[in-house]
Amino acid sequence: MKKTFGVVLASTMVLLTAACGSSTTTSKQTTAPATAAAAATTASAAQSGKKVTLGFAQVGAESGWRTANTKSIQDSAKEAGFDLKFSDAQQKQENQIKAIRTYIQQKVDVIAFSPVVESGWDTVLKEAKDAGIPVILTDRAVDSKDTSLYKTFIGSDFVEEGRSAGKWLVDKYKDTKDTVNIVELQGTTGSAPANDRKAGFDEIIKSNPNLKVIASQTGDFTRAKGKEVMQAFLKANKNINVLYAHNDDMALGAIQAIEEAGLKPGKDIVIISVDGVKDGFQAASEGKINFIVECNPLLGGQLMQAVRDVLANKEIPKRIVTKEGVFTSEDAKRELPNRQY
Ligand code: AHR
Numbered sequence: 001m002k003k004t005f006g007v008v009l010a011s012t013m014v015l016l017t018a019a020c021g022s023s024t025t026t027s028k029q030t031t032a033p034a035t036a037a038a039a040a041t042t043a044s045a046a047q048s049g050k051k052v053t054l055g056f057a058q059v060g061a062e063s064g065w066r067t068a069n070t071k072s073i074q075d076s077a078k079e080a081g082f083d084l085k086f087s088d089a090q091q092k093q094e095n096q097i098k099a100i101r102t103y104i105q106q107k108v109d110v111i112a113f114s115p116v117v118e119s120g121w122d123t124v125l126k127e128a129k130d131a132g133i134p135v136i137l138t139d140r141a142v143d144s145k146d147t148s149l150y151k152t153f154i155g156s157d158f159v160e161e162g163r164s165a166g167k168w169l170v171d172k173y174k175d176t177k178d179t180v181n182i183v184e185l186q187g188t189t190g191s192a193p194a195n196d197r198k199a200g201f202d203e204i205i206k207s208n209p210n211l212k213v214i215a216s217q218t219g220d221f222t223r224a225k226g227k228e229v230m231q232a233f234l235k236a237n238k239n240i241n242v243l244y245a246h247n248d249d250m251a252l253g254a255i256q257a258i259e260e261a262g263l264k265p266g267k268d269i270v271i272i273s274v275d276g277v278k279d280g281f282q283a284a285s286e287g288k289i290n291f292i293v294e295c296n297p298l299l300g301g302q303l304m305q306a307v308r309d310v311l312a313n314k315e316i317p318k319r320i321v322t323k324e325g326v327f328t329s330e331d332a333k334r335e336l337p338n339r340q341y
Helices: 002-019 036-048 064-080 093-105 122-130 158-172 192-205 223-236 248-260 278-285 300-311 329-338
Strands: 053-058 083-088 110-113 135-138 152-155 180-186 211-218 242-245 270-275 291-294 319-321 326-328
Touching: 053 064, 053 093, 064 083, 064 248, 064 278, 064 300, 083 093, 093 110, 093 122, 110 300, 122 135, 135 300, 152 300, 158 192, 158 242, 158 270, 158 291, 180 192, 180 223, 180 248, 192 211, 211 223, 223 248, 242 248, 248 270, 248 278, 278 291, 278 326, 278 329, 326 329
Parallel strands: 053 083, 053 110, 110 135, 135 152, 152 319, 180 211, 180 242, 242 270, 270 291
Antiparallel strands: 291 326
């Protein structure tokens, strides 16, 4: 309990840090304007005193986490006095690419986006670089080899989140001799959180051969898909012991499916999820989710600070990691009234 309180305290401090616009850094690697055009653009924006224009291409509105993330970005941009151009890609990469090209045409000062998937960004990022517009990644990473295509990546360590989920499970079943059947609801196929949360989880649970993932499928980070896929899992497998959901929304959809099948979520099927939004905390406090790994959506303050720094030609870390906590049902009960999102 002491340990969990420490984690909660640490995550609260990070939220405060994020709100104050500074950041937690893990890398000493720094960036500089990649081209002469970029240097000229950033210097002139910083010196002219005109309102900074930030183009932000959001993933969509697929989850409670995303809604909180969008609000954080919009509120922080307003607070910073920036002119925010915001677009919602409805979980489609082509929409995000279109939005980024529009921001390039509009000659915004900075482009920021949370990439729907990891691959396929080099061409459009090169176009932004050639136009001298700096790009900041938030929440999700790209797999581009050329890291000069963006200034920094601000967001969670998704592999670590998967590991935290795996560690809790390994500990829970450390004395069990029977096979533990796990089903997994993955996030959007090809997205960084889906790839990394799976990788981190698999890495840890392989230490116990009794822990077996018997089915794993995407639920696209949405409640509706989480429910639909869980219904299919329940139909195909009579003996499911654990559900690992890559986010709360899919876990919440799955809980409906489990209850409709006459089973008790959190008891007949142990549930682990990622995010820690209010609805997830509510379910955890009712004992329907057993363990939540936090993923902090309040990235707005850190993003606006990075925009300021980039425009002022300051050196910034290439990677800015957000710190997060973990919560059992008991922690969730205690923390629910304080949950901001
Ligand atoms: O990229 C972060 C993930 O995207 C969150 O875990 C999920 O809820 C969201 O849709």
